[in-house]
Amino acid sequence: MQAAILSFPGSNREQDAEYALAHVGFSCQIVPSHSAADFSGVDVIVLPGGFSYGDYLRSGAIAAKLPIMHDVRRAAKAGRYVLGICNGFQILTESRLLPGALRMNTGQLFVCRSVKLNVARNDSAFSHLYQPNANLDIPVAHHNGNYFADPDTLEQLEAEERVIFRYGDNPNGSMHDIAGIRNSADNVLGMMPHPENAALAHHQSQDGLKLFASLAARIGS
């Protein structure tokens, strides 16, 4: 199983993602974002957390326009899994691979702490190893994590059961307590919390590991 972890200027969680993916059996390569990429032998593409391009203009906006994002879009269309975590989620909304936008937290503060995360759907490739409605302990670290979408989009997300994770204690003002959403084909997931930082023995929680294990089980089967 092969994973490609993109590294944008300002990404900072590439290795955290690598450790978590390697732990469930992926071979990982960290791919610099400045040139085109061939994802044909890759099962999962990860857009990691961080502050690509210094969050200039809007979080994720400049990264979303890089040529490599055309390759990501093509790979997603071909059914490869794409996981955007934190800044990766922001890049996915800015590149329209997922709907909506991530705005400044309502409290204006950068929030860096563990949150209660509810598994709203466990029928996803990214969440099928979790118990239904499981409550997880996963850290967030962001300033622009406040999920926003127009009422029609929100209604569609709910009707199509595309909200996979919701906050139990909404730290940022996100509409409908949304912490993570998938595309309709269930091969693209964006989420603000950091499952890769709640995965290994030395982390304070290991509740994020099953997300990576879910993907590994789906790809390996």
Next chain:
Amino acid sequence: MTEYRIAVQVSLRPDILDPAGRAAEKSLQSMGFAARDARIGKTITLTLDAADAAEAEAKAEQMADQLLANPVMENCSITVTPRM
């Protein structure tokens, strides 16, 4: 070709809470100003060569649509001025 100065003014849509604007407004109020409805936006200014003002405006709109503003949450207004 004429040189045009472009200003793209980006603001959060009025129905969207602007936490930074709210904070600035509260600070102004605590200083004794009767300020209301503070909103924080941004202006991107740039120079562009175009055949005429219409082309400069069209290009500026494309730049705003494709990168400078996110229509999901932002509005923008564009001014185009020939550089003398």
